[in-house]
Amino acid sequence: MSNIETAAPQTHPLVKGEVGPGCAKTDPIVIADSVTRQFGGLKAVDVAHLEIPRGKITALIGPNGAGKTTMFNLLTGFDKPNTGTWEFNGKSLAGVPAFKVARAGMVRTFQLTKSLGRLSVLQNMLLGATGQKGEGLFTSLIKPLWRAQEEENTARADDLLARFKLDAKREDYAASLSGGQRKLLEMARALMSKPELIMLDEPMAGVNPALTQSLLGHIKNLKEDGTSVLFVEHDMHMVMHISDWVVVMAEGRVVAEGPPENVMKDPAVIDAYLGAHHDTDLGDLMEDGPNPVIEAERKAHEAHPEAETAGYGVSTTPAATDADDEEK
Amino acid sequence: MDWGNIFGNAVGEIISPTTAAYALAAIGLGVHFGYTGLLNFGQAAFLLIGAYAFAIPTLAGAPIIVAVLCAIACSVIFAFILGIPTLRLRADYLAIVTIASAEVVRFIVTTTGLTDFTGAANGLSGFKGTFAAINPIPAGTYGFGPFTYNEYDWWVRIVGWTLVVLASVLVWLLMRSPWGRVVKGIREDEDAVRSLGKNVYSYKMQALVIGGGLGSIAGIIFILPRAVQPANYTTGLTFFIWTIMLLGGAATIFGPIIGSMIFWVVLSLTQGILYGAIESGALGFLSTTQAGQIRFILVGVALMLLVIFRPQGIFGNKKELSFSV
Ligand SMILES: Nc1ncnc2c1ncn2[C@@H]1O[C@H](COP(=O)(O)OP(=O)(O)O)[C@@H](O)[C@H]1O
Numbered sequence: 001m002s003n004i005e006t007a008a009p010q011t012h013p014l015v016k017g018e019v020g021p022g023c024a025k026t027d028p029i030v031i032a033d034s035v036t037r038q039f040g041g042l043k044a045v046d047v048a049h050l051e052i053p054r055g056k057i058t059a060l061i062g063p064n065g066a067g068k069t070t071m072f073n074l075l076t077g078f079d080k081p082n083t084g085t086w087e088f089n090g091k092s093l094a095g096v097p098a099f100k101v102a103r104a105g106m107v108r109t110f111q112l113t114k115s116l117g118r119l120s121v122l123q124n125m126l127l128g129a130t131g132q133k134g135e136g137l138f139t140s141l142i143k144p145l146w147r148a149q150e151e152e153n154t155a156r157a158d159d160l161l162a163r164f165k166l167d168a169k170r171e172d173y174a175a176s177l178s179g180g181q182r183k184l185l186e187m188a189r190a191l192m193s194k195p196e197l198i199m200l201d202e203p204m205a206g207v208n209p210a211l212t213q214s215l216l217g218h219i220k221n222l223k224e225d226g227t228s229v230l231f232v233e234h235d236m237h238m239v240m241h242i243s244d245w246v247v248v249m250a251e252g253r254v255v256a257e258g259p260p261e262n263v264m265k266d267p268a269v270i271d272a273y274l275g276a277h278h279d280t281d282l283g284d285l286m287e288d289g290p291n292p293v294i295e296a297e298r299k300a301h302e303a304h305p306e307a308e309t310a311g312y313g314v315s316t317t318p319a320a321t322d323a324d325d326e327e328k
Numbered sequence: 329m330d331w332g333n334i335f336g337n338a339v340g341e342i343i344s345p346t347t348a349a350y351a352l353a354a355i356g357l358g359v360h361f362g363y364t365g366l367l368n369f370g371q372a373a374f375l376l377i378g379a380y381a382f383a384i385p386t387l388a389g390a391p392i393i394v395a396v397l398c399a400i401a402c403s404v405i406f407a408f409i410l411g412i413p414t415l416r417l418r419a420d421y422l423a424i425v426t427i428a429s430a431e432v433v434r435f436i437v438t439t440t441g442l443t444d445f446t447g448a449a450n451g452l453s454g455f456k457g458t459f460a461a462i463n464p465i466p467a468g469t470y471g472f473g474p475f476t477y478n479e480y481d482w483w484v485r486i487v488g489w490t491l492v493v494l495a496s497v498l499v500w501l502l503m504r505s506p507w508g509r510v511v512k513g514i515r516e517d518e519d520a521v522r523s524l525g526k527n528v529y530s531y532k533m534q535a536l537v538i539g540g541g542l543g544s545i546a547g548i549i550f551i552l553p554r555a556v557q558p559a560n561y562t563t564g565l566t567f568f569i570w571t572i573m574l575l576g577g578a579a580t581i582f583g584p585i586i587g588s589m590i591f592w593v594v595l596s597l598t599q600g601i602l603y604g605a606i607e608s609g610a611l612g613f614l615s616t617t618q619a620g621q622i623r624f625i626l627v628g629v630a631l632m633l634l635v636i637f638r639p640q641g642i643f644g645n646k647k648e649l650s651f652s653v
């Protein structure tokens with residue numbers, strides 16, 4: 001694809017060599033090679049090469065059906081690829097069952113939340129803790145063996161619940177939470193396991209905008225604690241605001257990647273989004289105006305509002321994005 | 329109608345060994361379905377295996393401890409046979425496999441080719457010696473009113489109900505622990521539990537083995553006051569165990585016990601009343617066989633009413649159940 005703006009090879013501190021789809025990173029935590037997943041005639045994922053930088057916040061964006069969730073499922077062992085290998089921390093995880101992937105330190109959340117309805121919020125949280133002595137069949141029978149550990153975990157759970165504004169719901173059944181609260185619970189629960197890489201599938205979908213800000217802060221804190229974050233999000237504001245790196249998928253392939261301020265201008269990205277929405281008038285996009293990607297997203301949202309949850313398409317103009325960058 | 333006798337019999341059911349056996353089987357099923365969400369529609373097979381794997385070695389001269397361990401070991405093996413192919417699949421596969429295999433084992437023990445071992449359709453008897461031999465109660469008749477039994481009948485009741493209490497304590501200890509939290513999580517959404525690094529397959533297998541093992545012990549208690557009869561282990565038996573579990577509350581400690589007591593007291597009462605009415609001519613158009621069947625129709629109606637008006641069972645938490653999808 002010809003690209004006039006980026007005629008000169010671009011470089012970036014995170015990248016070894018030239019910036020572009022599938023580029024090598026200086027310190028990758030995940031490296032995936034020729035991962036494909038076919039559903040009947042549809043190639044949902046067809047990623048030749050992808051590296052996720054360590055200790056950074058990486059956004060995975062792309063139109064609906066681009067294969068983001070499928071890619072998550074493959075990497076975390078919830079789905080089996082047709083071909084492909086990938087490694088996490090230099091250890092191959094291809095063919096490794098999902099629970100072992102999680103134990104290795106790569107923990108994911110689900111786009112469709114999976115809160116455990118008839119367990120209390122606290123019990124949901126405690127389930128996230130790893131290495132519990134009381135989870136063994138025989139050790140479980142003798143409480144003194146696990147009481148102290150349970151107390152430690154409870155303290156940590158309470159701390160996280162407070163940060164996610166769920167402390168008032170501690171004893172309630174998770175089924176009684178709102179959709180947004182369940183998203184928060186799922187994320188907090190994943191954090192209970194102290195993952196090295198946390199993979200969040202649309203974490204902000206349905207979350208009250210007032211809480212979004214504090215969540216953004218929390219995700220940034222995760223990075224400061226050394227956790228790598230990979231998240232799928234349609235909320236461009238969030239993507240621009242917190243990510244260090246953006247990977248764009250379309251029709252199963254990685255079509256672009258780069259730092260957030262550049263990637264939105266990449267014609268391949270504009271193509272990817274507009275390709276999915278033929279009704280958009282291309283004439284609008286030629287003029288100086290709102291970011292075309294964001295506009296296309298917004299229009300798609302208007303066309304199918306029921307398909308998405310609140311929090312999607314909080315549109316932001318390039319000016320607003322620049323302001324966000326200056327805050328940093 | 330002899331009301332004294334009718335009530336006497338009904339009250340006697342509260343502590344009968346059969347009630348204890350059904351309670352144990354329902355406690356096991358509660359571990360499967362109530363706590364872990366496993367759809368086991370073949371609990372009768374675990375009782376059958378417990379019964380035969382206890383009776384056959386006993387008749388061959390094995391000491392009681394060997395016979396009991398044999399029953400438990402066979403139920404563990406059976407649980408693995410059921411679980412290995414199905415527990416990685418969707419929940420409904422276990423349901424289909426348990427229904428089918430319960431019928432398969434019943435046909436196996438009924439085949440005439442195995443008459444020397446299983447007694448085929450006649451079943452087995454004469455295996456009570458080793459159990460009676462360890463009875464510390466001196467010969468005689470004890471108790472009062474409807475609770476008057478000889479030393480063997482007391483011994484069966486004491487052992488049966490002691491096992492019910494031990495099983496309840498075991499389940500309580502398990503379910504209050506982090507182990508119990510994992511299996512309850514699996515009941516809610518196994519992928520979520522998997523994503524948190526728990527070996528879901530292994531936990532489901534452990535739950536299947538524990539519940540099945542309790543079923544096999546129930547099978548031993550069930551045959552101690554009677555003979556082994558293959559006709560007792562139809563899907564009807566599984567259905568009654570489900571009724572008892574749902575009646576008391578699926579994920580509760582006392583539910584299976586109280587459920588079993590109510591089930592048997594009500595069956596005994598309706599039998600007494602129906603038979604009495606037939607004898608006195610009030611229901612002269614019914615035969616006693618038909619009356620026996622009517623009792624079970626009443627069980628079905630009662631189960632329907634229960635599901636409609638108290639779906640959480642007697643001890644269950646209404647709020648907890650109302651969230652289930
Ligand atoms: N289990 C499945 N069976 C068949 N098709 C699927 C399945 N899962 C996803 N797909 C298809 O794969 C494509 C990618 O889906 P998905 O990964 O969910 O996209 P995204 O998360 O990027 O919106 C879509 O076209 C979707 O319809």
Ligand SMILES: [Mg+2]
Binds near residue numbers: 069070
């Ligand atoms: Mg998705």
